[in-house]
Amino acid sequence: MPRGNLILSSSLAGGLLLVGIGASAAAPTQVYTFKHTAERTDPKASGRVVVRAAGTDTLETTLTLSGLTPNKAYAAHYHALGPQASADPCMTNGPVTLGFPPFKASATGRATVKVTAEASKVAGNAGAYINVHAASDLKVVPLCAALRRTSPASGSSVVTPAPTAPKAAITVSIGDHVFQPKMVTVKAGTTVTWKHQGAAVHNVVSLATPSLRSEDLEKGESYSYTFSKAGTYDYYCSYHEGMTGTIIVTD
Structure with a gap:
């Protein structure tokens, strides 16, 4: 599993689904919202993804989570679009392309985890969605954030147009x-x-x-x-x- 330079942070940062990740480090900061999967584990869990340029052709991805099971261990990964045709990237069962450091929820069920990697590792189809897994059983996925959309007609990856900058x-x-x-x-x-x-x-x-x-x-x-x-x-x-x-x- 390819991994970049991993950084774990215990601090928290305060969604809009914006654009798919591009390969350029000059891309604007992008924010995505986690949603519950059909498993409905950790029913109070929520969070967001913030992707920003961290250097030349380098991206920093920060996951800010709350409502997790207190003191429970978790894992998170970038996934590519999988072979299962679906309008929802989270349902395509794609392979892992980049891992976040393992982390544990705080006593209040909150956590923040970061990964810094070359933009190419999450560009194209590599960064279609991010899953948060239970560390004890990676098949348990309480949260997923879609970063790219698929075309219902062809199943190919498409990028949502960038929004107009605020005035x-x-x-x-x-x-x-x-x-x-x-x-x-x-x-x-x-x-x-x-x-x-x-x-x-x-x-x-x-x-x-x-x-x-x-x-x-x-x-x-x-x-x-x-x-x-x-x-x-x-x-x-x-x-x-x-x-x-x-x-x-x-x-």
Whole structure:
């Protein structure tokens, strides 16, 4: 099993399905969301994949996971598209092309694991999807993230077009029991990033906009959301009463 320079991190970082991985290190940062497999093991598990350029023709892939079985050992691998025809890469039973370092969930069921490798090792068909396995039985796969799509007609790999870059970006600081600034006015297309600078665990949740919802954030972690439509978006921290904020989006 080919492997790159492996890096394991115990820290956490705060999905949108964007584009398939390209071979160029100049590719933009890409974010993918894990989904449950049909096995429904670890039913509370969730997470995301972040792929970014780490140097010339080198990519760093970071898996941020939560809701795992506390203190349980896991493994994760890149897989290529397999021989089984399916519109879902996770269902094609593809071979392993790159491995992540083995890791264990924390006492709260969270983990972050990284692998740095040549872009060519995950380009083309090599990085079609990522599976998270139970280390004790690699046939147990609680989570999968699709990085490439297959064509239902031909079964060949196709790449989703790259999205248009956001028009602007702004940062909201998360302190203990306060969002600062509490109210922000932005134009449609702006990406807002919440940066945790406090001590307690916080999150960003909107009842009216279900897609506006972060995982639990600890100090140093962040969460970003792009507001594509005009409107008023109220949000709050589900852990602390009265900790609220508002994003006003104009055309």
